[in-house]
Every structure is written in structure tokens, then in C-alpha cells.
Amino acid sequence: MKKLLMGFLSLLSYCLLGQAGNVGINTIIPGSTLEINGSLxxxxxxxxxxxxxxxxxxxxxxxxxxxxxxxxxxxxxxxxxxxxxxxxxxxxxxxxxxxxx
Known part of the structure; x- marks a missing residue:
């Protein structure tokens, strides 16, 4: 039961931290696949x-x-x-x- 609970919590934390495949540099919530708030x-x-x-x-x-x-x-x-x-x-x-x- 303990292993099942730990697995569920790990999966839940992974889902909560996902950003729908978007990556942001110097931004909290990227609105595009790649969003850069700064120079390149x-x-x-x-x-x-x-x-x-x-x-x-x-x-x-x-x-x-x-x-x-x-x-x-x-x-x-x-x-x-x-x-x-x-x-x-x-x-x-x-x-x-x-x-x-």
C-alpha cells in the first residue's frame, strides 16, 4: 500500500508541474513552445x-x-x-x- 501511495504521489506531482510542453527562459508561465524573456x-x-x-x-x-x-x-x-x-x-x-x- 505504501508503494502504491508513493507511486501515486510521484505521478501527481509530475502532472502538476507540467506546462503543456512549453518551455520558458526567464518567464514563469510560457505561452509558446519556447518563450525567451531576454536576449538570444x-x-x-x-x-x-x-x-x-x-x-x-x-x-x-x-x-x-x-x-x-x-x-x-x-x-x-x-x-x-x-x-x-x-x-x-x-x-x-x-x-x-x-x-x-
């Missing part, structure tokens, strides 16, 4: 030649003196398998005077 920092990379992006890249700025190519990383696995990159966001900006094909 991400990796910034300045390149000047052809570049193969990796899964750790976020913002890539191209400032080359010749035409360049930026290649996105390949998906590791198909959705919904672990390692998929569905929904990942990359920012690519051309800060030079030449075109990116």
Missing part, C-alpha cells in the same frame, strides 16, 4: 570563400572577393528519427558586392 545569442561566422555549413552554424555572412557557394548540411536522418534537422533555421547574408549562386 547564436554563433556568427564571417566567410570569404565557398563554405559547407555544419549543424552548429546559425548565422553565416559572406564577404568574398569572388563568386561563392554556401552548401547547407545534409539531413542526418529523416523525420521523426533522432538526428533529423526539420525546422532548423539558418541565416545567410551576402555582405559583399558579388552574387551567391
Amino acid at each position: 545569442s547564436a554563433q556568427y561566422r564571417l566567410i570569404s570563400a565557398d563554405y559547407n555549413m555544419s549543424i552548429t552554424d546559425y548565422y553565416v555572412a559572406y564577404n568574398g572577393s569572388s563568386v561563392g557557394t554556401i552548401t547547407l548540411p545534409a539531413a542526418i536522418a529523416a523525420y521523426p528519427a533522432p538526428g533529423h534537422i526539420k525546422g532548423r533555421v539558418y541565416y545567410i547574408k551576402n555582405t559583399g558586392n558579388l552574387m551567391l549562386p
